[in-house]
Amino acid sequence: MADTPPKNKAWSGRFSEAVDELVKRYTASVDFDKRLAFADITGSLAHARMLARQGIIGAADLAAIESGMAQVRSEIERGDFGWSVDDEDVHLNIEKRLTALVGDAGKRLHTGRSRNDQVATDIRLYLRGEIDRLCGLVRAVQRSLLEVAERNAATIMPGFTHLQVAQPVTFGHHMLAYVEMFDRDHGRLVDCRTRMNRLPLGSAALAGTSYPIDRESVARELGFDGVCENSLDAVSDRDFAIEFTSACSLAMVHISRLSEELILWMSPRFGFITLADRFCTGSSIMPQKKNPDVPELARGKTGRVLGHLVGLMTLMKGQPLAYNKDNQEDKEPLFDTIDTLGDTLTIFADMIGSIQVRPERMRAAALEGFSTATDLADYLVKKGLPFRDAHEAVALAVRHAEGKGTDLADLPLEELRRFAPLVQDDIGAVLTLEGSTASRHHIGGTAPAQVAQAIARARDRIA
Ligand code: ARG
Numbered sequence: 001m002a003d004t005p006p007k008n009k010a011w012s013g014r015f016s017e018a019v020d021e022l023v024k025r026y027t028a029s030v031d032f033d034k035r036l037a038f039a040d041i042t043g044s045l046a047h048a049r050m051l052a053r054q055g056i057i058g059a060a061d062l063a064a065i066e067s068g069m070a071q072v073r074s075e076i077e078r079g080d081f082g083w084s085v086d087d088e089d090v091h092l093n094i095e096k097r098l099t100a101l102v103g104d105a106g107k108r109l110h111t112g113r114s115r116n117d118q119v120a121t122d123i124r125l126y127l128r129g130e131i132d133r134l135c136g137l138v139r140a141v142q143r144s145l146l147e148v149a150e151r152n153a154a155t156i157m158p159g160f161t162h163l164q165v166a167q168p169v170t171f172g173h174h175m176l177a178y179v180e181m182f183d184r185d186h187g188r189l190v191d192c193r194t195r196m197n198r199l200p201l202g203s204a205a206l207a208g209t210s211y212p213i214d215r216e217s218v219a220r221e222l223g224f225d226g227v228c229e230n231s232l233d234a235v236s237d238r239d240f241a242i243e244f245t246s247a248c249s250l251a252m253v254h255i256s257r258l259s260e261e262l263i264l265w266m267s268p269r270f271g272f273i274t275l276a277d278r279f280c281t282g283s284s285i286m287p288q289k290k291n292p293d294v295p296e297l298a299r300g301k302t303g304r305v306l307g308h309l310v311g312l313m314t315l316m317k318g319q320p321l322a323y324n325k326d327n328q329e330d331k332e333p334l335f336d337t338i339d340t341l342g343d344t345l346t347i348f349a350d351m352i353g354s355i356q357v358r359p360e361r362m363r364a365a366a367l368e369g370f371s372t373a374t375d376l377a378d379y380l381v382k383k384g385l386p387f388r389d390a391h392e393a394v395a396l397a398v399r400h401a402e403g404k405g406t407d408l409a410d411l412p413l414e415e416l417r418r419f420a421p422l423v424q425d426d427i428g429a430v431l432t433l434e435g436s437t438a439s440r441h442h443i444g445g446t447a448p449a450q451v452a453q454a455i456a457r458a459r460d461r462i463a
Helices: 021-027 030-053 059-078 090-102 104-108 115-151 171-196 215-221 231-236 239-266 293-317 325-353 359-367 373-382 387-404 413-419 433-439 448-462
Strands: 156-161 164-170
Touching: 030 059, 030 090, 030 115, 030 215, 030 325, 059 090, 059 104, 090 104, 090 115, 115 171, 115 231, 115 239, 115 325, 115 448, 156 171, 156 359, 156 433, 164 171, 164 359, 164 433, 171 239, 171 448, 239 293, 239 325, 293 325, 359 433, 373 387, 373 433, 387 413, 433 448
Parallel strands: none
Antiparallel strands: 156 164
């Protein structure tokens, strides 16, 4: 029907032929941006009230808009709103339905406004709410980690560097490392929300509007901390979307690192933990398998969120001021980022709580690999040997013990003294896993007593 002039489009006046069917679908966003519907209604009502306060529309028009919007809202809530690609996006769908319900008042709503400042406002309103929800989920994951940490403040495992046994640590301490990472993620989301919380509305298409609008009052009504200063920037800026996706990407990277550890720890080679069955699946061919699907998928989905970050950066990099339709492409990556991170955090909060630790396996692994060698060197330093000499002496002792197939702690004292004459009877406690961990007794250290204090501090911070 390309030769029939369109009649019912919001912008059809200047067009002499209907838009191509595929182009219509290509340019429409309603299938995904209808997620912004409630933010759109909230923004429109605040705009309409301001227009009435400023005498730009009449009180009767405002009353009609308010009652019509209430109807639109309940139709959407009930699921019987007739969304149509003919009306392109969420904004035009809602405006059209409003106008069908209340007539001319509906047509006055768009006075002094453009979809450009409207959509920028909607996304900020929507994301603000989602950030608050995601922050709550990050906290839930942290609380689960803290519970596991508390139960395992004194559970000893090998700490790794280069994935080689390095020094004994407590499992509680290891869990607390992730509490820190998620704390920074929380902080980044909060920072991003603060910078995002400014009102674009009033910028209209790009240059502002000739009506006597009052942007500050709209900002206050919508809970923004102020207005965007520059209209050109306000309609074109998507920094907040990039910042948000960046914060979410880093949170996913942390989840992915945790996932990788859970997968390793669950493998029979390590056998450090088991996860509850509800987070695992079996194999259709190998009856014995219990696979850590959830952490594996979380690790995989991290790539998809990182992809959205790169996508949004790339979306913006060539855009001239001000608004360009390119920006419509911001929504799907944003929504998918929200869904992916939100679902992942929700599942992890539960799954982390289901971790069953196998302390005897952790202990056995910590006893392999001379994990208390540093403790022996430190012992010698405290007896007066320079650290470099102590390091060398212990290296030779380790080589000797390795040749004998025994641990440092099990070498007879006389043999140890051949390498380190300063060794005395008190060495025994130093070379045990408990002695090693308990000696790292300072803020940030792995000693069980420190872990307990760190848990208390984290709980205060999170509350
Ligand atoms: N659906 C559009 C978007 O998401 C709304 C703004 C369209 N503005 C315009 N002048 N075509 O960006």
